[in-house]
Amino acid sequence: MSHSAIVTNGYDPILGNLMPGIVEGGKYSFRVEDTMKYGYASVITRQVNYYYCLDIYFSWLAVLQNGNHSSNESSLVIVELNDLTTNEKLISRRYDAGATGSGVDTTRFKEKDDYFYTPAWQSEHFEIDNTRFGHNFTLTVLAADCEPGGHIGYLYLDSFSGLGPQKK
Numbered sequence: 001m002s003h004s005a006i007v008t009n010g011y012d013p014i015l016g017n018l019m020p021g022i023v024e025g026g027k028y029s030f031r032v033e034d035t036m037k038y039g040y041a042s043v044i045t046r047q048v049n050y051y052y053c054l055d056i057y058f059s060w061l062a063v064l065q066n067g068n069h070s071s072n073e074s075s076l077v078i079v080e081l082n083d084l085t086t087n088e089k090l091i092s093r094r095y096d097a098g099a100t101g102s103g104v105d106t107t108r109f110k111e112k113d114d115y116f117y118t119p120a121w122q123s124e125h126f127e128i129d130n131t132r133f134g135h136n137f138t139l140t141v142l143a144a145d146c147e148p149g150g151h152i153g154y155l156y157l158d159s160f161s162g163l164g165p166q167k168k
Helices: none
Strands: 005-008 029-034 040-050 055-065 076-083 087-097 111-112 113-115 122-127 135-144 151-162
Touching: 029 135, 040 087, 055 076, 055 087, 055 135, 076 113, 076 122, 076 151
Parallel strands: none
Antiparallel strands: 005 029, 029 151, 040 135, 055 113, 055 122, 055 151, 076 087, 076 135, 111 113, 135 151
């Protein structure tokens, strides 16, 4: 059974038009984890070697359902960009739907009923200076349901490249 998928444009099946289309640019994005409640987690990693572009861009949308659990039992998303050559974490985002709501950034997330969600694509950008030319990089995304299994967490990933996101 696959919990993640390549998806085509449309609206999120749970939050509808509270979020933008689930594809930022082009025809497809990748949904990390599914929209079902069963306590699963999914991870995707993209590695690029000998990178010589001046920038790394990528964008994401996330949905986390609050089950009033502690932070370590709640639905979760983690987004990390790492320089493998220097063993540095360049971008690190971690959000959970813990009972207090403190696991989400209120400048990025909105709340509707028991869901935290991003109402706009979250565009990430890392500028590559000449000391990083030729380095190897990974983008890793984890999305997980809550540990007890009754609440969902998933993320859409799009526009990973050396060019800024193409808006429709």
